Amino acid sequence: MRALESVLVMKGYVDPAALDLLIDTYQNRIGPRNGALVVARAWRDAQFRAWLLRDATAAIASLGFTGRQGEHMVAVENTSSVHNMVVCTLCSCYPWPVLGLPPTWYKSAPYRSRVVRDPRGVLRDFGVELPDTTAIRVWDSTAEVRYLVIPQRPSASFHLGEVELAGLVTRDSMIGTALAMRPPPLLA
Amino acid sequence: MSYRCHADLGGREDSRAVIPEAEGELFHADWEPRVLAMSLAMGATGLWNIDMARAALETLVAAKGAASLDELALHADAWREAAQRTPHGQPIEPDFAPFTTP
Numbered sequence: 708m709r710a711l712e713s714v715l716v717m718k719g720y721v722d723p724a725a726l727d728l729l730i731d732t733y734q735n736r737i738g739p740r741n742g743a744l745v746v747a748r749a750w751r752d753a754q755f756r757a758w759l760l761r762d763a764t765a766a767i768a769s770l771g772f773t774g775r776q777g778e779h780m781v782a783v784e785n786t787s788s789v790h791n792m793v794v795c796t797l798c799s800c801y802p803w804p805v806l807g808l809p810p811t812w813y814k815s816a817p818y819r820s821r822v823v824r825d826p827r828g829v830l831r832d833f834g835v836e837l838p839d840t841t842a843i844r845v846w847d848s849t850a851e852v853r854y855l856v857i858p859q860r861p862s863a864s865f866h867l868g869e870v871e872l873a874g875l876v877t878r879d880s881m882i883g884t885a886l887a888m889r890p891p892p893l894l895a
Numbered sequence: 896m897s898y899r900c901h902a903d904l905g906g907r908e909d910s911r912a913v914i915p916e917a918e919g920e921l922f923h924a925d926w927e928p929r930v931l932a933m934s935l936a937m938g939a940t941g942l943w944n945i946d947m948a949r950a951a952l953e954t955l956v957a958a959k960g961a962a963s964l965d966e967l968a969l970h971a972d973a974w975r976e977a978a979q980r981t982p983h984g985q986p987i988e989p990d991f992a993p994f995t996t997p
Contacts, residue, residue, distance in 0.1 A: 708926045712933060720940055726932035733931065739918060796905030808931075810916040811923070820907035832913040847905065878918045 738807030739878035741772045742855055745805060746881065747872035749782075750860045760784060763855060767805060777804035777853055783846060784857040785883075790841050791856045792829075792883030794822045795848040802853035806878060813882065823847070833884045845883075856880070858887040866893070969994050 715721045745767055749756040759766040763780035767773075780802060783791040795801065796819050801809040812818050822829045826843045830836065837843070846854045858880040864872060867890060879885035922928050937943070943951075957964045973989035981987045 708930055712929060715933065715937065720942065721933065721936040725936055726929065729932035729935050730928040734921060734928070794905070797903055808921055810918075810920070812913050812916055815913065816904055816907075817909045817911040818913045819904040820909040821913070823905045829913055833915055879915070884913075884915075 733808055737774075737804060739805070739876075739881060740873070741770075741807075742802070742805035742878070742881045743873040743876035744869070745770060745772070745782075745855065746857055746876045746887075747869045749857055750864075750872055751869055756784075756857075759857070767855075772804040774804045776800070777802045779851045780805070780853055780855060781846075782855045782857055783844070785859045787859070788841060790837055790843050790883065791854075792822055792826055792843060792845045793848060793854040793856060794819055794845060796820075796823060797847075800848035800850060800853060802855055805855055806881060810878070830884065833879065835885060856883040858885075861887050861889045863893070864890045966994075 712721070712723070712726070716723055745759065748770065749759050755766060758769075759782045763782040764778065766782075767777070767780055783793075785791055795813075799809050799814040801813060818829065823845050826845055827837065830843075848854060858876065860872075861875060864875065867875075871890070875888040875890060877885055877888060880887045938945075954964065954967070956962045956967060970989075970991075973991055973994075974987070977987045977989040
């Protein structure tokens with residue numbers, strides 16, 4: 708790996724500083740906090756929510772989140788009757804601009820095989836138990852289309868602003884293997 | 896012979912648990928971020944694209960002398976032929992007999 712890097716640098720194909728910048732970008736700039744902001748906006752702004760559900764690519768781009776692996780976005784909304792989960796059964800397709808790099812389990816064989824035949828069992832691996840009355844929809848990503856789950860807004864979060872709401876939105880809740888976190892209780 | 900594709904894992908039986916991972920846990924070894932950055936950077940140079948990278952991987956068997964490119968092509972043709980004559984949902988079973996029996 709080091710030999711490959713030094714030879715490419717010596718031949719003028721890559722600049723080590725550019726590699727550092729790329730790493731910093733995926734470590735610190737492009738990640739699930741972007742998606743969390745999209746969800747928080749949708750929770751607070753009905754017009755934005757409608758736009759997100761109609762044309763997720765454009766709505767997400769309006770917040771500045773664009774780029775590779777997110778050119779064709781679809782947002783799917785969780786309700787009390789439907790819970791959405793996202794997988795890539797073929798490999799590891801994932802919406803990079805809003806969620807960053809995929810976690811190891813998303814790329815693993817157990818997740819990719821089991822989530823389509825036993826989604827409730829997979830949810831249990833994440834400590835999530837949904838009522839039988841909640842239908843589960845599993846979306847299989849493609850080379851082009853990437854999905855973002857809009858988790859249900861937790862109750863008792865009416866008083867929170869966008870940044871605080873975004874803090875309740877975990878990466879896993881936007882893949883569908885978790886629910887959004889509950890807000891800290893209001894002091895009496 | 897039944898064939899089960901190892902790329903499309905959807906619905907395959909697998910009893911192993913899914914192991915959750917903390918949100919900030921991105922890389923698991925020092926080489927991972929460097930290789931990610933190098934593949935993105937070299938992609939940007941336009942020197943090769945993803946299909947060329949895949950072709951390089953696919954022809955490694957020949958470069959390492961495990962099988963000739965001709966043999967690889969015979970297998971690819973057999974799979975292609977089998978895929979074309981197999982109805983959707985049925986197992987794809989290539990016929991290797993023409994080039995394995997004398």
